[in-house]
Each structure stands twice: as structure tokens, then as C-alpha cells.
Amino acid sequence: MTHDRELFKELNKSNIFKIKIGNEEQLVVKGTKTISIKTHLGIKLIFDVLYVLEITPKLVKCCSNIRERS
Numbered sequence: 001m002t003h004d005r006e007l008f009k010e011l012n013k014s015n016i017f018k019i020k021i022g023n024e025e026q027l028v029v030k031g032t033k034t035i036s037i038k039t040h041l042g043i044k045l046i047f048d049v050l051y052v053l054e055i056t057p058k059l060v061k062c063c064s065n066i067r068e069r070s
Contacts, residue, residue, distance in 0.1 A: 001049065001050040001051075001052045001055050002035070002049060002050070002051065002052070002055070003051075003052060003053055003054070003055045005051065007035040007036075007037075007049075008031075008033050008034075008035055008049070008051065009033075009034075009035075009036070010033050011030075011031040011032075011033050011051060012031050012032050012033050013030065013031040014031075015029065015031055015032045016028070016029060016030060016031065017029050019050070019052070027052050027054045027055060028052070028053070028054065029050045029051065029052055030051045030052065030053060031050075031051040032048055032049065032050055032051065033048075033049065033051070034046065034047045034048070034049065035049050
């Protein structure tokens with residue numbers, strides 16, 4: 001998931017639906033598509049990324065920390 005529209009070269013806006021996150025809040029997905037991220041190892045593609053306006057970088061960081069502990 002990302003809120004950064006600029007990461008998407010194209011965006012499939014026909015995929016609009018709601019998702020539920022850990023605190024039971026529902027967020028609206030405004031589209032899906034592949035994004036490309038430039039890393040020191042080259043360009044990496046991430047497929048089926050959800051475009052969610054309401055998500056914040058703080059929430060993404062929180063979820064990342066939870067996965068690292070698992």
C-alpha cells in the first residue's frame with residue numbers, strides 16, 4: 001500500500017474497494033498497479049500495489065516493525 005501517487009507510472013482506477021486494517025478502520029483503495037523503486041541494486045518492481053490516500057507513512061512504518069519482530 002502507498003499514498004504516493006507519483007510511484008505509479010499507470011494506475012488501474014477500475015479496482016476501487018475497501019480494506020480493513022488492524023484497528024478495524026476501513027480504508028478506500030483508489031486503484032492498483034505495479035510500481036518501480038530504484039535501489040542500490042537496481043530497479044525493483046512491486047506488483048499489485050494498493051493506492052490508498054488515507055494511509056500515512058507512520059502506519060506503514062508501524063506495520064513494517066511488526067513484520068520484522070515476527
